[in-house]
Amino acid sequence: MTEMLSIGERVAWYRRRRGIPQEVLAGLVGRTADWLSKVENGRIELDRVSVIKSLADALDVQLGDLLAEPSLMDWTTDAQGGTVPKLREALMDYKLMSPLLAPTSGGEPPDLEILRADVGSAWSAYQDARYARATRLIPDILTEAQHAVRAYGGDEQLQAKALLAMAYQGAAMVLTKIGEADLAWMAADRGLAVAQESRNLDVIGSLFRSVSHCLLANGRPAAARDLIKDSTGYLESGLGNASPTYLSIYGTLFLVGSMAAARLDDRSAVREFLAEADRVAQRLGHDANHMWTAFGPTNVAIHRVSTAMELGDVQIAADLGPRVDPSMLPLERRVRHTLELARAYSAQNRTGEALALVLDAEELAPEQVRYHLISRQLVTTWVRQQRGKPSNLLAGIAQRLRVVG
Template identity: 60%
Template sequence: MTAELTVGERIAWYRQRRGFSQEVLAGFVGRTADWLGKVENGRIELDRVSVLRHIARALDVTLGDLLSEPSLMEWTPDSGQETVPALRAVLMDYRQVSGLGQKPINDEPVALDVLREDLDDVWSAYQESRFGYVTNRLVGLIPTMKDAASLYDGDDRRVASGRLALTYQVAASVLTKLGEADLAWGASDRGIREAQASQNPVIVGSLLRSVAHSLLSTGAFAEASNLVQDTADYLEPHLKRGGSSLVSVYGTALLVGAMAAARNEDRSGSRDFLDEADRAARRLGGDHNRLWTAFGPTNVSIHRVSTAMELGDVQIAVDLGPDLDTSAVPTERRVRHSLEVARALSTTNKRELALAAILDAERIAPEQVRYHYLSRHLVQMWVRTQKGKPSHQLAGLAQRLNVA
């Protein structure tokens, strides 16, 4: 119902539904009625998630309600016509919880090497921002992985459980990208159980990061930050003898903590997480993609830009972001950084450069740009506040993002 409204217009819509005046809602979030009026009219750009979280809580709605999430997944040759609803049915199958009536699909489990290839396929596609393909592929892959975890025994069963856990993690990751925060949480919850069954600290750490990321996407910033600290404490004893995969999982978890702390307006906490992540990246000695973490110095720098924007340090983001070379990291990371740079440029009234950044990102990863709230928010705001007719490029982009 509110999909075609700007963030400010959605705030006004929910405020009116709650029967609040501007003065009352502004008071709840420690702002003035004049400020809120400018937000609702689009005269102030409101994209800091920490502020949106306060408004959402005052209105008793979710962050997704204000961000117009989730997004409808378009049918493509990659996705077919079985997308999020089919994946939801797999994740919410009552037999997974009760164990009643659950029978393996096959008499024999799929070979562990084949499962490894399948897992690498979906993670690689995710990092290439092929979200439709990943969603469709998971509909069949999760039951196959579950079969293996139930049919194998001994060490093989632990390996199968670990691969099922990482399959749930990629499900949580892609669902977060699509704005399906609650469903992503469910996938992370399933995954942590299987990770614990694997008895592999690297996989347990990876799924704890997934749970923290799911908490972050639902607006539970303090809880996400605390969980990351617990995860770091859990992994730290293993670091001395751990390999590059463990260090990468450790470092990437710290980056989630930095974002959670920034959105919780905890400047020192965010800085501490980033500094520790930087030490882990220097220990690796370069950019790597162990266990699909894309961890290294570049990803730490990407998060320095993102956390600066969340904390309102726009000039830091403008100084660092545009010149950062992200060619060493996967597509998903490069494009996410481009959207952050576009936000920073837009905030400093450099809309042409911001538009160019989003258009470049769209050429690389159209699905990621289409579904991310930042690109939709920025383009919609530009169209609404444009003096005169929007440019051909902006109008075309707005139409492709379904925000025209």
């Protein structure tokens, strides 16, 4: 019902539904009625998740309600065979939740190397920003991985559990990207449970990352920050002879923590988390993609820009952003950085440069731009700020993102 509205208009819509005067809602979030009026009328742009979350709490709605998430996944060639409903069905299949109820599987057990390759294919689709493809692949992978866990014993069963955990994490990551926060939490929760059964510290650490992302997506940055502190403390003992994969997973947790701290306006914690991430990245020595982390010095630099924007330090983000060269990172990381830089330029009223960046990002990763909060919010704001007819470029991307009627 509110998909075509800006965030400010959604605030007004839910405020009226709640019967809350502007002065009261403004007071609940420590702001003035004049500020809230400008937010609702589009004269002040809400571009910080921490502020949006405070309004959601005051209105007693989910963060996703104000962000208009989830967005309907488009039917594409990649989506043939089902999209989110098929993945939801797989996650909610009670027969796969308990070995007591699981069907007796006939035939040969799944080949673990083939299963490993399939999990890798799903993760590659995620990092290539082909979310429809990942969403289509994962349900069958979950079924095969569950079958493998039941069919094998000993070390092979532990391997199967590790692969099942990574399949769940892949589901959680892509569902978070397309705004399905509740489903993502279900996948991450199950993934962490089976990861612990696998006794694989790399996999356990990876699932800590996924759960932290889901907490952020569900508007719980304090819980995400605390989980990062607890999980890095748990993993710290393994740093002595840590492999590059272990270092990448450990370092990536601090990057998630930096975003959680930024959404809490905790500058000290942001600096601490980024410093720890940088220390691990320097120890790793280069950019890498071990266990699909895209971790290294460049991803640390990307998060310096993202946290600066979340803290409201627009000039810092605009200065740092162009200095980062993410060309060697997976597509998802490159496009995410481009969108962040576009947000910084837009905040400086450099709309033309910002639009050019969003269009470049769309050409590279149309699905990521279609579903991402930043791109959708920017385009909605630009269209509504137009006094006359929008340019063909702006009107075109607004139509493709379906952010205006």
